[in-house]
Amino acid sequence: MINTAVILAAGLGSRIRERTGEHPKGFLLIEDEPIIEISIQKLLEAGVTKIYLGTGYMKQDYENFALKYPQIECFHNEKFNSSGSMYTLYQLKDVIKTDFLLLESDVIYEKSALKDLLECEDANCILASGLTGSGDEVFIEADEHHQLLHMSKKREDLNDIYAELVGITKLSWKTFQQMCLCVEKFFSTDLTLDYEHGLVETAKTEKISVLKRNNLVWCEVDDEQHWSRAVSIVYPLIKAREQVPTLVKRNVLLNPGPATTTDTVKYAQVVPDICPRETEFGEVMEYISKELTKLAGHPEEYTTILFGGSGTAAVESILSSVVESEKAVLIINNGAYGKRMCQIAEIYGLHYLVYESAPDQPLDIQELEEVIEASSQKVAYLAIVHNETTTGLLNPLEAVGAICKKHRITMIVDAMSSFAAIPIDVNQMNISYLAASANKNLQGMAGVSFVIANKVQLEKTREIKPRNLYLNLYEQYLSFIHTKQMRFTPPVQTLYALKQAIIETKWEGIHNRYERYSKSWETLIEGINRLGLDYLVPKNCHSKIITSIIEPVHPNYNFNKMHDFFYENGFTIYPGKLDKQSTFRVANIGNITSKDMERFIALLESYLNRIKGGDSNS
């Protein structure tokens, strides 16, 4: 049982000095608490009873702070100005008599980090994570047994990058003694060695393992960029994760939304009752609106208008609010959601034209442009679905956007099932209005949809006579910027969940999310091919988000029975939505990984074997 910790806190923190003032980095405040104290409380909770605090720059601050905690003993590195963290640690050579945890003073981490390290059986163990891309990372190279080989801030120094250093390490007393001997030869000429290099040198003779935790939430704070990420993403996420009271039964939803959510998103809905007209709630909605805008564009040019309602509400809001009555809108129809836009246009009596295209073939851009040019009435608006959820067909937004730009057409996009997974740049793609919702790739709860609108375009729609009350886009926008409220009762708890889902989306990053989804998709496709099944849309125009799988031809096959078999096993699949082909659908969105997809394929295999074995009740 380890009960000793060492925190290296001698550094100057010069890259964030403007924020720290004349104090060490450990005294940066999150919710009025110094980050060093947040760390110390986690250590004490994990059973640590003795903490050595290695001081240097402004040591008086730490010495005053230590008066609060009898467990803390400060030790000073006199040469902190001209030496590195290894030299600070070296001061403890004859003081420490046990195994210990070694921490950097500016790491913000979740409790499980300490637990994982303490439970690891290896005597020497470096905690590591997947790559965070946060800037100033220390990369780790390890051998096939996950033993430390090398660490560096420069990628090119390493043959292969296995993980990223977190800044929390477990060391045995014996290895620490070895480490001190090992670095003495450097100290005769140079004291600036950092402890990472000390570890790398020591790893040449001692076994030091690397414990990689892909999902660990943590960060360090070296500069302003780190700090804003710490305060807006990392710390709120850690807090939410540590507050989950009990795990909720996990179902894997392979329907195209609502998707599988994290427990932190589920529990974000459990909040004190609040009237949505309170300023505090207005700020929640303002945060959501602004952050959603930032996922696809710049808040100076674009704004996000929120509605209580499912995704269709947002699509209906755009079409009913922005199309001038004497002008024509061209709707691209290559699936059920394109058809739904036609239905909306019909109901509102809009002047609309339809461009029909096959649901399983790429859009013919050239033909589309010819249709626009040949149209007897000028096409003023174009409406398109990005990812046709009917089949997984991905429409080429960039190319269509370029056509719209050339012909001065206002572009409307239903990005319901692509937003927050497939990167979208509304400005670059020339999109004026985009509709999406909370419960698909954002991995939030159902009940909120939204429109990302170009502000200049939106402002022009004020002249259009409203065709409805609840869904009028301009009224909803105007009211929100004046009052920070929705005009009608919003789904309060769903919005809290959406705020949490946005934080988690920012933590993962849209590119990484799409990479995770794509990996699940590759696993799905390999699996169904191995089982002799085929899917509809060619790979080069496939969204890799939802897949229409062609149903097996077998007298014992029955979609509903197959659905029930999966449902009993915690998986939900979805029926097909095509007239001409018998398909069923599998989406790979939400908080799931390729491991879940492997389990799905194994179940599918056993189901197919059962019906082939003559079991018609399957």
Ligand SMILES: *Cc1c(COP(=O)(O)O)cnc(C)c1O
């Ligand atoms: C999910 C979805 C919608 C909205 O459906 P709702 O049931 O109203 O949430 C609209 N368009 C596309 C492409 C979708 O995938």
